Amino acid sequence: MIEALQQTGFQRVRVCHFFNSFSGTTKEGVARKYAVQGANFIAYKAA
Amino acid sequence: MSIACPVSLDREKLKSEVRATYAKVAENPQGEFHFHRGPEYAARLLGYDLEELNALPPIATAPFAGVGNPFMMEALPSGGTVIDIGSGAGMDCLLAARRVGPQGRVVGIDMTDAMLARARRGAAEAKLPQAGFEKADMTELPLDSGTVDVVISNGVINLAPEKQKVFNELFRVVRPGGRLQFADIIVGTELSEEVRNNIDLWTG
Numbered sequence: 001m002i003e004a005l006q007q008t009g010f011q012r013v014r015v016c017h018f019f020n021s022f023s024g025t026t027k028e029g030v031a032r033k034y035a036v037q038g039a040n041f042i043a044y045k046a047a
Numbered sequence: 048m049s050i051a052c053p054v055s056l057d058r059e060k061l062k063s064e065v066r067a068t069y070a071k072v073a074e075n076p077q078g079e080f081h082f083h084r085g086p087e088y089a090a091r092l093l094g095y096d097l098e099e100l101n102a103l104p105p106i107a108t109a110p111f112a113g114v115g116n117p118f119m120m121e122a123l124p125s126g127g128t129v130i131d132i133g134s135g136a137g138m139d140c141l142l143a144a145r146r147v148g149p150q151g152r153v154v155g156i157d158m159t160d161a162m163l164a165r166a167r168r169g170a171a172e173a174k175l176p177q178a179g180f181e182k183a184d185m186t187e188l189p190l191d192s193g194t195v196d197v198v199i200s201n202g203v204i205n206l207a208p209e210k211q212k213v214f215n216e217l218f219r220v221v222r223p224g225g226r227l228q229f230a231d232i233i234v235g236t237e238l239s240e241e242v243r244n245n246i247d248l249w250t251g
Contacts, residue, residue, distance in 0.1 A: 001210075001233065008214040010227065019093055021114040021202075021232070027081040035235025038093070038114030038202065040228070042121070047224035 001041065010043035058208040065206050066159050069112075073136060073161035076109040084112050089138075094119060103141050107169030110136040110162070113201030115230020118142060126150040127196035130220070132185050132213075132229070133157055133203025137166030137178065143199060144170070144178035155180040156188060186212040193222045200229035 005013045019038035022031035031037065068080075076084050083092070086108040090097035093116045100108050117139065123129055123146040131140045134155025144153045155178065157163050163180050170178040183189050185207055198217050207213045217227060 008218050019115050025081050039233045040115045040230050043227045045221045045225050
């Protein structure tokens with residue numbers, strides 16, 4: 001995701017926060033197996 | 048993490064499945080799904096302010112199915128233009144509309160009619176006319192180039208089979224100096240072809 005955003009032209013791309021978005025759902029095991037979690041991203045277009 | 052849809056996966060079928068899944072969420076947010084919904088989830092696991100969410104119409108908050116919190120990053124500009132990619136029932140749009148204020152503009156983009164209907168009703172009930180909603184594909188936004196201050200999104204870009212097209216389109220509409228601040232899922236391991244072709248996993 002970060003590489004794709006950078007290749008598009010966005011700058012200062014970074015992940016800011018992580019979330020256990022699937023905790024307590026029926027897909028919690030799958031999420032854990034594949035290390036799936038929610039994340040906040042920020043990216044800027046040059047001025 | 049690969050951003051391309053597997054060649055063998057039918058992209059139109061995927062879009063159709065995504066649309067069908069979220070239409071079901073719009074019709075019955077309390078139904079059986081393999082992802083969380085609603086304001087209590089948003090507050091408990093994603094850091095939203097439950098008091099602020101409870102002040103919004105339930106028609107907008109009950110189907111919320113985001114995976115993070117775009118409001119944890121930079122403050123949205125008062126009077127600015129914000130778009131929400133995959134706005135669903137509009138909860139994040141209404142929060143954004145409160146932040147940009149009456150001089151600002153928020154445009155929610157979604158492809159599910161039932162979600163758009165909920166979102167429009169929610170904006171009317173919340174008396175936030177600066178929030179509007181458009182039916183569109185996230186690879187073809189109905190917006191002029193360089194007109195958007197901030198793009199938000201919450202758990203939707205991962206549903207797009209062609210993410211590079213989405214990013215190109217977002218780059219087009221964002222003004223110089225503008226930004227994306229969005230939430231999405233990340234996958235920490237390389238996925239097998241079999242898993243990547245599993246539509247059930249994509250639509251969640």
